Amino acid sequence: xxxxxxxxxxxxxxxxxxxxxxxxxxxxxxxxxxxxxxxxxxxxxxxxxxxxxxxxxxxxxxxxxxxxxxxxxxxxxxxxxxxxxxxxxxxxxxxxxxxxxxxxxxxxxxxxxxxxxxxxxxxxxxxxxxxxxxxxxxxxxxxxxxxxxxxxxxxxxxxxxxxxxxxxxxxxxxxxxxxxxxxxxxxxxxxxxxxxxxxxxxxxxxxxxxxxxxxxxxxxxxxxxxxxxxxxxxxxxxxxxxxxxxxxxxxxxxxxxxxxxxxxxxxxxxxxxxxxxxxxxxxxxxxxxxxxxxxxxxxxxxxxxxxxxxxxxxxxxxxxxxxxx
Amino acid sequence: xxxxxxxxxxxxxxxxxxxxxxxxxxxxxxxxxxxxxxxxxxxxxxxxxxxxxxxxxxxxxxxxxxxxxxxxxxxxxxxxxxxxxxxxxxxxxxxxxxxxxxxxxxxxxxxxxxxxxxxxxxxxxxxxxxxxxxxxxxxxxxxxxxxxxxxxxxxxxxxxxxxxxxxxxxxxxxxxxxxxxxxxxxxxxxxxxxxxxxxxxxxxxxxxxxxxxxxxxxxxxxxxxxxxxxxxxxxxxxxxxxxxxxxxxxxxxxxxxxxxxxxxxxxxxxxxxxxxxxxxxxxxxxxxxxxxxxxxxxxxxxxxxxxxxxxxxxxxxxxxxxxxx
Numbered sequence: 069x070x071x072x073x074x075x076x077x078x079x080x081x082x083x084x085x086x087x088x089x090x091x092x093x094x095x096x097x098x099x100x101x102x103x104x105x106x107x108x109x110x111x112x113x114x115x116x117x118x119x120x121x122x123x124x125x126x127x128x129x130x131x132x133x134x135x136x137x138x139x140x141x142x143x144x145x146x147x148x149x150x151x152x153x154x155x156x157x158x159x160x161x162x163x164x165x166x167x168x169x170x171x172x173x174x175x176x177x178x179x180x181x182x183x184x185x186x187x188x189x190x191x192x193x194x195x196x197x198x199x200x201x202x203x204x205x206x207x208x209x210x211x212x213x214x215x216x217x218x219x220x221x222x223x224x225x226x227x228x229x230x231x232x233x234x235x236x237x238x239x240x241x242x243x244x245x246x247x248x249x250x251x252x253x254x255x256x257x258x259x260x261x262x263x264x265x266x267x268x269x270x271x272x273x274x275x276x277x278x279x280x281x282x283x284x285x286x287x288x289x290x291x292x293x294x295x296x297x298x299x300x301x302x303x304x305x306x307x308x309x310x311x312x313x314x315x316x317x318x319x320x321x322x323x324x325x326x327x328x329x330x331x332x333x334x335x336x337x338x339x340x341x342x343x344x345x346x347x348x349x350x351x352x353x354x355x356x357x358x359x360x361x362x363x364x365x366x367x368x369x370x371x372x373x374x375x376x377x378x379x380x381x382x383x384x385x386x387x388x389x390x391x392x393x
Numbered sequence: 394x395x396x397x398x399x400x401x402x403x404x405x406x407x408x409x410x411x412x413x414x415x416x417x418x419x420x421x422x423x424x425x426x427x428x429x430x431x432x433x434x435x436x437x438x439x440x441x442x443x444x445x446x447x448x449x450x451x452x453x454x455x456x457x458x459x460x461x462x463x464x465x466x467x468x469x470x471x472x473x474x475x476x477x478x479x480x481x482x483x484x485x486x487x488x489x490x491x492x493x494x495x496x497x498x499x500x501x502x503x504x505x506x507x508x509x510x511x512x513x514x515x516x517x518x519x520x521x522x523x524x525x526x527x528x529x530x531x532x533x534x535x536x537x538x539x540x541x542x543x544x545x546x547x548x549x550x551x552x553x554x555x556x557x558x559x560x561x562x563x564x565x566x567x568x569x570x571x572x573x574x575x576x577x578x579x580x581x582x583x584x585x586x587x588x589x590x591x592x593x594x595x596x597x598x599x600x601x602x603x604x605x606x607x608x609x610x611x612x613x614x615x616x617x618x619x620x621x622x623x624x625x626x627x628x629x630x631x632x633x634x635x636x637x638x639x640x641x642x643x644x645x646x647x648x649x650x651x652x653x654x655x656x657x658x659x660x661x662x663x664x665x666x667x668x669x670x671x672x673x674x675x676x677x678x679x680x681x682x683x684x685x686x687x688x689x690x691x692x693x694x695x696x697x698x699x700x701x702x703x704x705x706x707x708x709x710x711x712x713x714x715x716x717x718x
Contacts, residue, residue: 089652163718170714197526201519203706203708203717204706204707205675206671326674327670332664332674333664334662336523337659337662339578341651341656342651346530346657349530374703374710376698377698378525378699380525382532385698388696389698390492393488393517393696
């Protein structure tokens with residue numbers, strides 16, 4: 069059994085917990101929280117909730133610690149810290165800061181003789197893998213990534229911060245015509261506006277100025293001003309009934325040539341009922357890889373690029389070759 | 394530069410040759426043939442055509458030998474033979490015989506301290522990888538593979554062997570309704586007939602009994618009798634004008650749950666203008682991996698499951714993390 073600890077029990081931590089139950093060789097040992105452990109009830113019976121103070125001893129009996137924190141402030145601090153004590157894995161997704169984060173985790177985990185896998189999930193993660201395979205197989209080509217239809221939590225939060233908004237859900241939607249052109253191998257140059265639209269469902273306070281809210285959303289820099297955005301005002305009941313999930317997905321589409329005029333289109337796509345549960349499932353598969361790599365004596369920071377597919381699977385090499393090759 | 398030798402100069406050998414030209418770090422050193430080398434002209438100027446007798450000395454200055462032979466009789470003999478002398482890679486696709494082939498190549502390449510990659514291409518190959526990732530991430534699920542629309546050379550050959558047939562091309566076509574049901578996550582049980590149809594374009598001898606030919610095709614065991622097959626009789630000019638390419642492709646679709654009722658659909662699909670050129674491109678990327686793994690001291694038989702994505706790419710780890718993660 070691979071002994072797993074989860075640090076942080078938000079949506080992603082719960083997604084990891086769910087994924088562990090689907091893997092017969094994985095065991096949840098404890099959930100660690102910065103809150104008072106007594107205030108937290110988890111979905112797995114018989115598993116203790118512990119304080120991060122326990123984790124900080126470096127003595128918890130874990131094969132891998134899955135760190136479910138935010139990329140802005142949690143992970144840059146937590147992952148190197150715990151990489152010095154445990155095999156760790158995170159879903160760090162602040163793209164510009166990956167080199168620094170990788171270097172910090174690499175240093176800590178090498179000194180400790182542990183494995184630290186960063187930026188794991190579906191993007192970065194499974195999408196990144198499909199980009200690398202495609203570029204390596206067809207170096208003369210171009211990749212496109214489309215996200216959605218799915219809920220962007222960052223954009224939903226941005227709308228919620230507008231005065232007069234009680235609740236909001238923002239869906240990122242790929243533009244069908246852009247998808248079609250890329251799938252046809254046309255290699256179009258696409259602006260931000262041409263690739264995705266944004267659709268917002270908003271519950272406003274009674275008597276709020278809806279036109280003002282709509283305008284504030286549509287003109288919000290970074291989040292909405294570069295997109296065609298649609299705003300729907302709905303009731304709280306409609307929000308709960310129709311927008312309570314966190315579905316997501318998207319496609320990486322690569323179009324390349326093997327010789328002049330001979331074209332190939334590679335597409336990897338995901339349709340996810342639950343973004344955090346799927347991300348959690350990827351983290352758990354890579355936790356298995358982390359435990360195995362470390363048992364073989366490997367250490368240091370890794371990304372999904374550095375890990376062979378077989379390490380993720382509970383099946384043996386013989387089984388994989390017999391059933392999935 | 395990675396020094397590549399190509400053994401066999403049919404469609405696949407030419408596909409490998411084309412792919413090498415798209416990779417600035419790869420160099421074609423020689424094409425080896427069992428024919429008289431003087432009878433063979435290749436598409437790359439300045440590269441010698443040599444006899445397999447040269448290869449058999451074990452002294453050719455190659456980093457990797459890409460073996461472009463048939464799975465029925467060539468590869469079971471050639472790959473272990475040359476694995477005892479060089480890093481080798483093949484596209485062995487006789488599924489039931491993979492364990493024996495793997496064992497033979499493993500023994501030869503381990504004794505020689507070389508790498509032998511078998512069963513590389515897109516199926517087996519890229520499709521196999523997408524099956525392993527999907528099963529590992531969502532162990533509770535099911536994979537489906539659809540092939541086409543594309544030319545099956547084995548089925549085309551089978552039609553050509555019928556009395557009165559001058560030329561033939563067979564397209565394998567996925568059934569759209571089956572694809573839709575799988576993409577919708579319905580997890581259907583599908584018979585062979587429900588998954589694919591077969592479409593044949595046939596040039597018959599003048600005066601041949603077309604009804605007899607059509608019946609022989611449609612009732613041919615193993616190849617056609619389990620499928621709904623359409624037969625079109627065309628002229629040799631139409632054959633040359635409209636069916637001279639070898640396009641192919643298909644999809645691996647995986648549908649799985651991360652918790653009860655929470656469903657995810659993963660799809661990896663290929664649309665290929667040229668089956669042999671794409672297969673050749675995959676072989677060349679894995680040849681890079683073979684050379685690197687061997688330079689690191691690794692040896693023995695490998696499949697695509699055993700090789701981390703980064704080994705395929707000409708880019709460094711830093712570059713991959715900066716641009717593709």
